Amino acid sequence: MNTRQCLICSASLEPFISFGQMPIANGFLTPADYSSEYFFELQAGFCGSCYMVQLIEQPRREKMFHENYAFFSSTSTRMAKHFETLAELVKARYLKASDPLVVELGSNDGILLGHFARSGIRHVGVEPSANVAQVAREKGICTISRFFDEDLAQQIVTDHGQADVILAANVMCHIPYLHSVLDGFGKLLKSDGVIIFEDPYLGDIVEKISYDQIYDEHAFYFSVASLSFLFAKHGFEIVDVRPQSVHGGSMRYFVARTGVHPVDPSVGAQLAKEDQLGLRDSGTYVTLRHNVERSRDELLALLKRLRQEGKRVVGYGATSKSTTVTNYCGLTAELVEFISDTTPIKQGKFSPGVHIPVRPYEEFRAHYPDYGLLFAWNHSGEVMAKELDFRDKGGKWISYVPSVQILE
Numbered sequence: 001m002n003t004r005q006c007l008i009c010s011a012s013l014e015p016f017i018s019f020g021q022m023p024i025a026n027g028f029l030t031p032a033d034y035s036s037e038y039f040f041e042l043q044a045g046f047c048g049s050c051y052m053v054q055l056i057e058q059p060r061r062e063k064m065f066h067e068n069y070a071f072f073s074s075t076s077t078r079m080a081k082h083f084e085t086l087a088e089l090v091k092a093r094y095l096k097a098s099d100p101l102v103v104e105l106g107s108n109d110g111i112l113l114g115h116f117a118r119s120g121i122r123h124v125g126v127e128p129s130a131n132v133a134q135v136a137r138e139k140g141i142c143t144i145s146r147f148f149d150e151d152l153a154q155q156i157v158t159d160h161g162q163a164d165v166i167l168a169a170n171v172m173c174h175i176p177y178l179h180s181v182l183d184g185f186g187k188l189l190k191s192d193g194v195i196i197f198e199d200p201y202l203g204d205i206v207e208k209i210s211y212d213q214i215y216d217e218h219a220f221y222f223s224v225a226s227l228s229f230l231f232a233k234h235g236f237e238i239v240d241v242r243p244q245s246v247h248g249g250s251m252r253y254f255v256a257r258t259g260v261h262p263v264d265p266s267v268g269a270q271l272a273k274e275d276q277l278g279l280r281d282s283g284t285y286v287t288l289r290h291n292v293e294r295s296r297d298e299l300l301a302l303l304k305r306l307r308q309e310g311k312r313v314v315g316y317g318a319t320s321k322s323t324t325v326t327n328y329c330g331l332t333a334e335l336v337e338f339i340s341d342t343t344p345i346k347q348g349k350f351s352p353g354v355h356i357p358v359r360p361y362e363e364f365r366a367h368y369p370d371y372g373l374l375f376a377w378n379h380s381g382e383v384m385a386k387e388l389d390f391r392d393k394g395g396k397w398i399s400y401v402p403s404v405q406i407l408e
């Protein structure tokens with residue numbers, strides 16, 4: 001899909017950054033596939049009318065979400081804890097009806113929905129990537145392997161009835177056809193039901209210059225301002241917002257049918273913060289582009305210097321986000337020897353575009369490099385805690401969020 005019109009309100013977009021030609025962020029591959037590797041222009045734009053920041057072009061969804069999807073949610077213990085806490089909150093506050101139904105979009109390997117399944121609560125997961133959906137089914141989680149849209153919402157209502165709670169973590173921002181999704185929510189949600197979803201927050205991306213959140217799967221970069229406009233068009237309103245520290249700064253939104261639940265003061269307070277940050281001003285995104293270019297130049301200069309000094313640098317975490325960083329900054333295997341990752345499906349393959357080898361983390365441990373480049377910077381607490389020995393032996397971490405630095 002390639003459009004210069006806002007996917008939400010159809011106004012003309014103001015493109016503010018191009019990262020050039022990019023491969024599929026989770027398209028880890030073997031050399032046999034190099035010649036047919038798919039590329040598209042990764043470019044983001046701002047809508048001055050409804051304030052939604054979005055991709056200008058997004059690959060077809062089947063190119064990203066399929067039976068070999070490489071991201072398994074349960075690879076992070078911190079995320080497992082995060083979703084356990086969310087499940088407890090939902091159970092305590094929102095499942096008061098008898099025999100309630102919970103529906104989750106993008107349920108992946110069941111990291112969140114498993115908490116409802118194990119408590120015997122009726123649930124449905126919607127997960128188009130067949131391999132991760134199968135992992136969830138094997139855990140006893142009821143999962144439909146399809147893309148959520150209005151038609152599927154209707155089918156779920158027919159088969160299971162309306163939902164008390166609709167959950168969506170790190171998936172709403174992946175879906176370009178949000179009007180169909182919200183029409184689906186209109187059918188699926190009980191009159192007093194609640195939608196709870198979270199995604200990387202635009203305010204954090206701007207403040208931390210975390211431009212690596214921009215990649216093919218992320219069609220949108222949400223703010224409370226842009227989402228308020230979108231939900232109002234479909235008879236919903238945001239009733240509460242709660243910042244989350246996971247994934248480098250996310251926002252959790254609580255949404256209900258307009259007028260049904262009281263609106264918490266956090267919503268107005270966050271809108272005021274967004275105005276202070278300039279999230280509704282196009283100039284903010286021009287500044288972001290300058291900051292991103294500086295970050296790129298500094299990271300490349302640092303890695304070139306380390307190579308000249310004969311130091312070994314290994315990437316930590318073959319994240320989707322790292323595809324933007326490696327391709328945009330031109331980081332090849334000359335600068336980053338390999339990328340360490342715990343995900344079996346990624347190991348032995350090569351990273352998208354720049355083709356850096358991806359190896360099991362045991363290799364990182366077997367022969368420590370001089371520097372670990374934190375591609376999974378959003379999990380840095382978890383990573384550093386488990387790699388204390390690396391530091392004890394003189395290893396150092398490099399991060400580029402919020403600025404390029406060797407962590408002392």
Ligand code: DWN
Nearest residue numbers: 071075076170217317318319320321341342343376379
């Ligand atoms: O939005 C999305 C988020 C939720 O997950 C998806 N579009 C895709 C994915 O993004 P990502 O790939 O950038 O996610 P993570 O969670 O930053 O990826 C972590 C990667 O790092 C995984 O491949 C596992 C790996 N890892 C590791 O090797 N050792 C992670 C940890 C915590 C570790 O200790």
Ligand code: SAH
Nearest residue numbers: 065073105106108126129147148169170171
């Ligand atoms: N919720 C998990 C997974 C996030 S990754 C977590 O927070 O860790 C995004 C997930 O959304 C992928 O598993 C992908 O297959 C799924 N997805 C993408 N488009 C979707 C759609 N239209 N409907 C439902 N799920 C979708």
